[in-house]
Amino acid sequence: xxxxxxxxxxxxxxxxxxxTDDLLAxxxxxxxxxxxxxxxxxxxxxxxxxxxxxxxxxxxxxxDKVIAEAERLLDTPVDFxxxxxxxxxxxxxxxxxxxxxxxxxxxxxxxEKYAVRLGEIVLDWYTSRERVRGQWPGLDVVWYTxxxxxxxxxxxxxxxVLGGNPALSDDAWxxxxxxxxxxxxxxxxxxxxxxxxxxxxxxxxxxxQVAAFLPELPxxxxxxxxxxxxxxxxxxxxxxxxxxxxxxxxxxxxxxxGALQLAAMVxxxxxxxxxxxxxxxxxxxxxxxxxxxxxxxVPPFNxxxxxxxxxxxxxxxxxxxxxxxxxxxxxxxxxxRIAEVLSWLSPRPAAGDPLAEFEAAPCxxxxxxxxxxxxxxxxxxxxxxxxxxxxxxxxLIEHELESHSHRSVLDVVLAAHGEPLLWEAGGPDTxxxxxxxxxxxxxxxxxxxxxxxxxxxxxxDADLLVAAGLPTADVLVAEHDGYSVRHxxxxxxxxxxxxxxxxxxxxxxxxxxxxxxIRPWRPAPGGYRSDGGPGLxxxxxxxxxxxxxxxxxxxxxxxxxAGPSAAELHGLGLDCPGGSASLVLVPFRSSPEPxxxxxxxxxxxxxxxxxxxxxxxxRSDHVIRTADDVPVAAxxxxxxxxxxxxxxLLHAGRGLRTADIRWNEQGVQAELETTARTAVRLATGQEAxxxxxxxxxxxxxxxxxxxxxxxxxxxxxxxxxx
Numbered sequence: 251x252x253x254x255x256x257x258x259x260x261x262x263x264x265x266x267x268x269x270t271d272d273l274l275a276x277x278x279x280x281x282x283x284x285x286x287x288x289x290x291x292x293x294x295x296x297x298x299x300x301x302x303x304x305x306x307x308x309x310x311x312x313x314d315k316v317i318a319e320a321e322r323l324l325d326t327p328v329d330f331x332x333x334x335x336x337x338x339x340x341x342x343x344x345x346x347x348x349x350x351x352x353x354x355x356x357x358x359x360x361x362e363k364y365a366v367r368l369g370e371i372v373l374d375w376y377t378s379r380e381r382v383r384g385q386w387p388g389l390d391v392v393w394y395t396x397x398x399x400x401x402x403x404x405x406x407x408x409x410x411v412l413g414g415n416p417a418l419s420d421d422a423w424x425x426x427x428x429x430x431x432x433x434x435x436x437x438x439x440x441x442x443x444x445x446x447x448x449x450x451x452x453x454x455x456x457x458x459q460v461a462a463f464l465p466e467l468p469x470x471x472x473x474x475x476x477x478x479x480x481x482x483x484x485x486x487x488x489x490x491x492x493x494x495x496x497x498x499x500x501x502x503x504x505x506x507x508g509a510l511q512l513a514a515m516v517x518x519x520x521x522x523x524x525x526x527x528x529x530x531x532x533x534x535x536x537x538x539x540x541x542x543x544x545x546x547x548v549p550p551f552n553x554x555x556x557x558x559x560x561x562x563x564x565x566x567x568x569x570x571x572x573x574x575x576x577x578x579x580x581x582x583x584x585x586x587r588i589a590e591v592l593s594w595l596s597p598r599p600a601a602g603d604p605l606a607e608f609e610a611a612p613c614x615x616x617x618x619x620x621x622x623x624x625x626x627x628x629x630x631x632x633x634x635x636x637x638x639x640x641x642x643x644x645x646l647i648e649h650e651l652e653s654h655s656h657r658s659v660l661d662v663v664l665a666a667h668g669e670p671l672l673w674e675a676g677g678p679d680t681x682x683x684x685x686x687x688x689x690x691x692x693x694x695x696x697x698x699x700x701x702x703x704x705x706x707x708x709x710x711d712a713d714l715l716v717a718a719g720l721p722t723a724d725v726l727v728a729e730h731d732g733y734s735v736r737h738x739x740x741x742x743x744x745x746x747x748x749x750x751x752x753x754x755x756x757x758x759x760x761x762x763x764x765x766x767x768i769r770p771w772r773p774a775p776g777g778y779r780s781d782g783g784p785g786l787x788x789x790x791x792x793x794x795x796x797x798x799x800x801x802x803x804x805x806x807x808x809x810x811x812a813g814p815s816a817a818e819l820h821g822l823g824l825d826c827p828g829g830s831a832s833l834v835l836v837p838f839r840s841s842p843e844p845x846x847x848x849x850x851x852x853x854x855x856x857x858x859x860x861x862x863x864x865x866x867x868x869r870s871d872h873v874i875r876t877a878d879d880v881p882v883a884a885x886x887x888x889x890x891x892x893x894x895x896x897x898x899l900l901h902a903g904r905g906l907r908t909a910d911i912r913w914n915e916q917g918v919q920a921e922l923e924t925t926a927r928t929a930v931r932l933a934t935g936q937e938a939x940x941x942x943x944x945x946x947x948x949x950x951x952x953x954x955x956x957x958x959x960x961x962x963x964x965x966x967x968x969x970x971x972x
Contacts, residue, residue: 253388254650255449259439260393265432266380273428277466286423290414294463294520296406297512298594304357306593310586313358320355320364323348328371330378336682337385344382344391345400346375353408362417368408369422376425386651395440395449398433399456405430406463434460435469438476444483447650448495448502451488454480455509462520474521481513485530493530493537494627497647499552499654500541501677504562507534511565518599526569535566539578540620541629543638546582547809549663550676551629551642553654553690556807556814558582561591568595568604573614580613621719630717632724632741634749637837638665641741643728645711652681659710659730660739661696664751666837667784672697673768673819675806689804693764695819699755700762701733720910720921721745722883723873735759742873744859744866750846751835752857752868759828764801766819768808771800776848778822783840789848790824791832791857799823832857832868874899881933883912898957901931905965917972918958928962934972943971 260266270282279285295301307313335343352368355361384391391397405426412418437457441450458477461470488496488506495503510531517523525531538559541548548557560582567575579588592604601607621633628644640663646655654677664672675695678686689695693706710732718725723745729738740754755763765771765788769780777789778798790796801821808817824833834848834857847860856869867874871888874881881894886909892900900909905928911920917935922928938953944960945968952959962968 255389255394256440258390258393260390260436265436268428268432270424273424273431276431276468282420282424285427286413286420289409289427294410294465295596296403296410296463297459297515298407299596300354300357300407300411300594302596303590303594304354306589308358310590312590316351316354317358319351320367323352323371324363324367328374330375331382333385336680338681340382340384341386341389341391341394341397342680344375344397346371346404347400350404350407353404353411356415356417357411362415365412365415365417366419368412369417369419372405372408372422372425373419376429389651393436395437395453398436399453402430402433402437402456402460406459410463430460430464431467434464434473438469438473441476441480444480444487445650446488446496446648448497448506449650450480451484451506452509454484455513458513458521458523459516462516465520474517474523477513478517478521478523478525481510481525482528485510485525485528489530489534490537490624490626491530491533492624492626493533493535493540494624494629495534497552497649497654498627498629498642498644499554499677500538500548500550500557501554502654503534503538503554504557504559507531507538507562508565510534511562511569514569515595515598519596532570535563535570535572535575537624537627538562539574540624541631541640542578542582543640543665544619544633544636545665545668545809549640549670550674550807551640551661551663552656553677555677555679556809558809558813561587564588564591564608565595567608567611568592568598571611573612574616576608576611576613577616621724623714623717625714628712628714630714630726630728630741632719632726632743632751634724634743634745635747636666636668637743637749637751639663639724639741639743639751641726641728643712643714643726646708656691656696657693657706658696658698659706659712659732660728660737661698662741662753663697664786664835664837666749667839669784670768670808671780671784671786671835671837673766673806673808675766675804675819678805679807685805694801694821695766695804697764697766699737699739699757700764700823701735701737701757701759702762704733704735704759706732707734716887716908718887718908718923720885720908722875722910722912723885725885725887725908727887733757737761740870742868744873744875748861750837750859752832752859752866753835754830754832754857754868754870755826756830757826757828761826761828761831762799763796763824763826763831763833765822765824765833766801767822768806768817768819770820771822774842775845777834779838779842783838785838785842787834787836787838787842787845788822789834789836789846791834791848791850792855795829796824796826796831796833799825830855830870834859881913883910885910897933898931899933903928903930905962906930918970919972920968920970922962922968922970923966924962924968925965927964930960930962931957932960932970934958939972943969945969946971 352364355364382391454477461473514525542559563575564579595604630641632639712728712730716727724743726741738756742752779787803818806819807814859866872886875883890902905924905926907923909922
């Protein structure tokens with residue numbers, strides 16, 4: 251295995267066992283008690299302040315929950331050497347985050363027993379550090395970036411709350427100070443040059459937090475410089491221009507966003523930094539908002555846990571004041587939770603109490619939710635009312651230890667009526683999960699495609715041919731060669747009062763379409779349906795070419811009113827012969843009524859979806875919508891000629907990329923995107939228009955036989971109104 255961090259560089263004196271005399275000299279203190287008293291008397295607090303939080307949480311359910319957790323820790327045995335924690339779990343156990351309820355319980359109650367127990371745990375950990383052995387080759391359990399950074403955060407909080415509390419022993423206090431000092435020195439040496447991934451970003455955020463917490467140390471200025479340099483480099487190279495994080499897993503995105511938010515807070519307050527307005531930090535908040543479903547969560551693509559966006563956008567509003575973030579927070583969070591999140595934060599410079607500032611801030615009108623492509627991070631989002639789709643179109647990304655990318659591409663998440671309809675396995679609660687490799691990371695756990703006899707290659711990045719959010723339909727067309735045979739996937743969201751999707755896959759060899767829902771699948775007339783609602787109706791365009799296979803179940807986490815909870819994915823496979831296969835996917839709230847009539851139409855096996863008086867004819871490059879057999883809309887994502895019942899609806903030159911055309915009693919309206927100067931002909935309303943508006947400029951075009959002739963003068967987006 252390639253080493254993931256530098257060769258060991260733990261200095262036995264400067265980092266591992268800092269002599270008391272050296273420690274006192276570093277701080278310029280005569281003795282430990284004087285140093286402890288001096289540090290406890292300072293007006294310095296962490297970015298997230300448990301003392302402020304405790305003033306709010308005392309007597310509330312949030313505080314009671316922490317006290318209950320602290321009570322459990324009072325007599326829970328702790329073994330820092332036990333391999334039973336798991337291969338990865340042992341490393342995480344040494345972060346000591348699980349011990350934080352003891353610190354917070356002291357802030358809530360002042361009870362000495364919690365401080366005494368925390369001191370015992372700290373000393374037990376400190377004396378066992380050199381005896382613990384990990385199972386990841388070349389990776390020390392204690393001296394690796396996330397472990398060092400995690401403990402530093404835990405000890406900053408503990409020293410802030412308990413530094414002057416005599417119930418915390420002097421030995422435990424000294425051990426924490428030594429750990430902070432040695433850890434910061436190690437982080438500064440470990441991260442003297444840039445490397446991709448969440449480890450370094452998280453570690454350098456904490457390095458800046460230590461510098462702000464211990465400004466008395468001569469080295470704190472160096473730590474601040476190193477941390478800021480690396481964070482700027484990560485914003486440049488580890489955050490895509492659209493704001494997505496390099497590893498393309500939403501929970502790692504918010505982990506890094508949270509680290510940058512904390513760094514920006516302490517940097518602004520104590521270090522002279524100005525990370526707050528960095529364009530990429532702003533973009534990270536915007537990316538999160540763009541990816542969020544109407545119910546407030548982001549799909550758990552790749553190794554992600556289920557992310558709810560409200561709290562991260564609330565802290566984003568605290569930093570940036572964006573009205574759209576406040577509007578999102580008010581949609582997805584209750585007032586109690588808003589108050590709790592803000593209770594951790596100190597007033598910003600020249601500002602008042604964070605909750606009062608939030609409540610007084612203008613909300614404004616939230617902009618339309620994002621639809622279309624996030625071009626750098628390569629996710630596509632589709633929306634219509636409560637209907638939501640997200641598609642993972644991007645590559646496998648390397649990682650410090652193991653990739654957080656799954657063996658999947660063009661996997662789809664669908665939701666409507668507040669619930670997931672097609673879902674992802676996501677990441678496990680622990681990377682020691684026995685099914686991490688054969689389920690969570692495997693293609694079979696994703697709503698994508700399998701090609702029997704072929705494995706998905708590491709190089710499976712998709713080519714995005716079309717990704718457009720149009721008035722009548724949202725369109726995605728993408729393809730990849732990850733199976734060494736080309737797979738093209740088209741996902742079309744037909745928008746309106748009853749939105750639904752048409753999913754078309756094309757592979758030259760036999761293939762299996764995978765559909766994973768959080769409810770079991772049941773046979774239904776013409777196809778299959780979720781057992782209960784909200785659910786999804788699955789109607790194959792050619793039922794005789796789609797043989798159903800029960801894929802069984804596998805673990806996941808799903809959103810719910812009380813937050814994410816353990817759930818099962820229920821898999822439905824549809825085996826198709828080589829060629830093209832289409833599925834009509836109809837969301838329903840409680841029962842699939844009305845059920846559309848689905849059939850195929852030659853030539854080209856077009857899919858006709860008929861709803862009483864309305865019908866959509868879906869072909870490989872366009873769709874025609876009719877009402878009582880009269881065209882009311884047409885969408886092109888490659889078609890240059892569209893006809894219906896012998897009538898020309900659209901003709902365009904080679905420069906046309908997409909077109910969305912609607913007809914009503916007022917005439918024709920259209921949105922077109924071109925890649926070059928393009929001549930177009932559009933069917934008009936019943937009467938030939940005397941004037942047509944092109945991007946609101948009046949024109950008097952040539953009209954013949956109910957068709958208007960226009961020239962779109964260059965590449966761009968064009969609006970046509972009759």
